[in-house]
Amino acid sequence: MIDLTLAQIADATRGRLILHGDDTAETLVSGAVDTDSRTMTAGGVFVAKPGEQTDGHRFVAGAVRSGAVLAIVEHPVEAPVTQVVVADAVQALADLARDVVARVRAAGRLQIVGITGSNGKTTTKNLLARILQDEGETVAPIASYNNEVGAPLTMLRVTHDTRYLVSEFGASAPGAIANLAGLVHPDLAIVLMVGMAHAGGFGGIEATQRAKAELIQAMRPGGTAVLNVDDARVAAMADVAAEQDAAVRWFGTGPAADVRATDIEVHAAGTSCTVTVGDESRRLELRVLGAHHVMNALAAIAAATALGVPFGDCVARLETVELAERWRMQPLGSDRVRIINDAYNASPDSMGAALRTLAQITAPGERTVAVLGAMSELGEYAGEEHDRIGELAVRLRIQRIVVVGDAARRLYLAAVAEGSWDSEAVFFPTADDAYEYLLGELREGDRVLVKSSNSAGLRFLGDRLGESFS
Structure with missing residues (x-):
């Protein structure tokens, strides 16, 4: 973050400044801003964001031990650090970002x-x-x-x-x-x-x-x-x-x-x-x-x-970019069994694109294997969209369709109904079950796509397969 005084930060976030130690309203702060006390660096600003599982206010002291010199909080906490008390920590984070970018842009x-x-x-x-x-x-x-x-x-x-x-x-x-x-x-x-x-x-x-x-x-x-x-x-x-x-x-x-x-x-x-x-x-x-x-x-x-x-x-x-991002069409495995781990996220469009890519890159004599999990956040469209992907996998002649997780069961049923039978399509309730199956099923010459939404967790299954067949 650019140099700002404590007063400027309090003003930008519409907060109340509570000074600690030798700090004054004109003390400069220029460290990184973070919401994770574990990655806090010296001179940084810790934003105590309430969360679904825990509350950032519990970690202010830990952030201070890691070097934080300012905490943005929704209520004062017992910690040896200057604090800016705001109504909403997430909104304060946004307001501070707006202020900093405007200053840099103007200058x-x-x-x-x-x-x-x-x-x-x-x-x-x-x-x-x-x-x-x-x-x-x-x-x-x-x-x-x-x-x-x-x-x-x-x-x-x-x-x-x-x-x-x-x-x-x-x-x-x-x-x-x-x-x-x-x-x-x-x-x-x-x-x-x-x-x-x-x-x-x-x-x-x-x-x-x-x-x-x-x-x-x-x-x-x-x-x-x-x-x-x-x-x-x-x-x-x-x-x-x-x-x-x-x-x-x-x-x-x-x-x-x-x-x-x-x-x-x-x-x-x-x-x-x-x-x-x-x-x-x-x-x-x-x-x-x-x-x-x-x-x-x-x-x-x-x-x-x-x-x-x-x-x-x-x-x-x-042309120098070797990988778009981890878990996004990430090549793993070896020449023997090649894994494509694309399980950071999934939608009907990206699922279809990944399946088509699997079909396109597979040479004669190689086998296509798709390990598929649920696509999240589709609401009322979830059933029909999972059906469509199951049907597409069969029409693309994917030779083994491995469906993982109850939320993706309709994809498996649609593949079977479309004509994938005799163990061409299989279903497993958990990633561990699928992993044990794939260890025995995959063979030399296989090309394997692992694809699901983040919430399904198949990216870790892809990593495990990559290590096992490296």
Whole structure:
């Protein structure tokens, strides 16, 4: 965090300052802001956030022992540290982020990029950050820091030397993106796609579309909207961009795209395509698996070139990326049994894309094995969407379909009904059960996809399989 006095922090968070020791209202604080006492560093600010399982106020003393010099709390606590008492710690975190980013922006050349979409946010964020980091100091989220806590924590990492802030905005309900993006008002906004992810929380795909458009509405007037021309619901957001007096930069596979991909190929070593920007075309050899990641790369190139990065530099830097993110199409195992661990998150769109990738990269003589768990946050659409994925797995001729967890049972039943029988589709209630089965079932030449939502926990099963067959 930039240097702020205790008084400035109290003012930004609308809090009451309780001084400790030799501190005064003019004492400067510049350490990192965190909500986890275990990762607190010297000179840092600890935000005592109440949680579902525990309460951050219990860990203020531990944060102080780790070096915290200020605690933002909802009530005073017994700890040897200066405290700012606020009405709502999470809101105070957001207010502090807003204040810090505004100060940095006013004093320098900070440019802010916001990213949202039903799928692909984290991969696109990582690809864009890789391009921009060679241009100047770039701050981007760790993992998927895209909610009401993670997004402000990322924003608070900016300094007066930061040239780019890349913020990822996720949401499980209407209004969430508006609140988060409204903290910083991005100069450039990327909308990747509108799909069924979190549809249960939003109340349907039309409501999801409106929620994703909140990012465009939160842009600074005169900015640039980077939109997926292949997704009709995203393309319709051009009208929202016009209301913000924003330019539109299109990416996709059709001729209307300003940044366009053709000749897409998926192979064991990654994904390749020809990218055209204006009159210039270049071959892009991504080491990231999956045709769906081409769209993420196009979005990153469209954003970076809009920010002035030469097209050739974008391609060269993207080709150095070996892994989009842990547990996202992550290659594990060995030449004998190859594991693709893509179980950090799942939606109907990403599940379908991963299954298609598995089918595409499997050579004659190799066997396809899909280890599938539940897709969460689909609400009333959960049953039919799990049915659809079970049917798709069979139609793609996946040779072994291993379904894990009661929440995914309908996927298994749909696969059987579609024609997967004679042990081609099997069901296990727990990941441990599935692991024991797979240890005996997998054989040389198998390609294995592990895919589920985070809540299903199959990412750890993927890790175990990777270690067992390395």
